[in-house]
Amino acid sequence: MIRDQELLDQLVDTIARFVRERLIPSEAQVADDDEIPATLLEEMKEMGLFGLSIPEAYGGLGLTMEEEAYVVFEIGKTSPAFRSRFGTNNGIGAQGILIDGTEAQKAKYVPALASGEIISAFCLTEPDAGSDAASLCTTAVRDGDHYVLNGTKRFITNGPEANLFTVMARTDPAQKGARGITAFIVEGDAPGLSRGSADHKMGQKGAHTCDIIFDDCRVPAENIIGGREGVGFKTAMKVLDRGRLHISALCAGVAERLIEESLSYAMERRQFGVPLAEHQLIQAMLADSKTEAYAGRTMVLDAARRKDAGENVSTLASCCKLFCSEMVGRVADRAVQIHGGAGYMAEYAVERFYRDVRLFRIYEGTTQIQQLVIARNMVKEAS
Known part of the structure; x- marks a missing residue:
């Protein structure tokens, strides 16, 4: 809207x-x-x-x-x-x-x-809990007016810089699935909170991740989001639709940048006496990229309008995330191919973007998780 x-x-x-x-x-x-x-x-x-x-x-x-x-x-x-x-x-x-x-x-x-005075981070993923987020092991035990958190969170975006964390921890060890999980607001200087060294990643230099470690970390009971135990996983799921649409829009924007870079190079670079852009196989790659980027942009806008109208867009948000994150990977691959040997050189932006976009198929729910969400929602609606 x-x-x-x-x-x-x-x-x-x-x-x-x-x-x-x-x-x-x-x-x-x-x-x-x-x-x-x-x-x-x-x-x-x-x-x-x-x-x-x-x-x-x-x-x-x-x-x-x-x-x-x-x-x-x-x-x-x-x-x-x-x-x-x-x-x-x-x-x-x-x-x-x-x-x-x-x-x-x-x-x-x-x-x-x-x-921007506070930089935030979201702590869900753990060394042994990624796509299966409901299996997380970080614990939170009540101790008077506080909870004591113990556990490690992994690959936390903005972990080195963040001074406020939304942390998912298990307050009911008897509940092994999602029901025993509670969401906490944890300030960055909380006693018992420490940070691992920054991760060395394939791409996205300048965007930092690290482990966040809780060792008898004391958090006030009043910092349970909403004041209720056991509903933290539901809170986490509620934020995913908007996050997945946001990432999908980002993928579409990156694809458009890559197309601009590819078209510009293809019009300037000459092979066999003519610009690359006049060769039909190059034109095919440009056309496929343009078509897919347009499809991704259109999907995102349709789902966004439906969300603004109050519709449940869980399935559509996953459709967008699935398509757009995979789409931008294909566009990046074509961009490198159009650039030829130059596309493998760090002086050209497409080399960097080729590495950067690989992460989009993993975070905010992997491609495979999106497939499961879409199919399960389809079965649920049909039955």
Whole structure:
């Protein structure tokens, strides 16, 4: 749902210019240094990027899902590292508090999330619990007015920088599945919380992950999201639809950037006496990429509008995540192929994006998990 087309157009144009003039020229530096410059982070905060989906009442921009999609299409045209830093504040780092948190929790934490004063992270995955998230082993034992957390969370986006964590822990050891899991808000300086060294990843340099370790970490009982034990997994699932649509929009935006890079190179590079773009096999790759990117963008916008209209879009969000994350991988592969030997060289953006986009098929639910979600929902609806 677009509430004011003119205002949205102005916002999208402003972000597109910021991406083009400030972020894209910094991509190589971020990749080399594995760090986003502090000046760019401050500009991102000033633009409101940390509060895109946070309601205006808490200092955010309060974008609808459709409006957010248009913004993320533009953000996707630069290195995913930039989006990674503010993405959790808009998604899994804040939405659980917004959806199920108490009014006191929202008032205390959400405005600082919207401004970027607080960087958030979402702690669900563990060394032995990834796609099977309901099997997590981190425990939380009541001790007076506190809970004592023990366990390790793995591959936590923004782990090295975050100062607020949404943590899923098991409060009822008798319940082996999802029912025994509770969601906690844990501040970054909580006693007993420590961070592992930053992970060395295939791609997405500048976007950091690490282990988050809880060793008799004491958390106030009032920091249970919503004040209720045993519903944490439900909270986690509630935030996934928006997160999966957000990532899908990002994939579509990255695909469009890769197509721009491929087309530009194919028009400039000459082989057999003519530009690459005049060779039919190159044209086929360009055409396939354009078609798939258009399909992904259209899917995201349709699902976003349905979500804004109040429909249950769990199946559609998984369809978008499945298609768009796989689609951008194919587009990246074609982009490298169109560039030929140059596409294997780090001086060209397509080499970096080829590595960056591989992660999209894994986080926010792997491709295989999306397939299971879609098929199971289909069977449930049919029966």
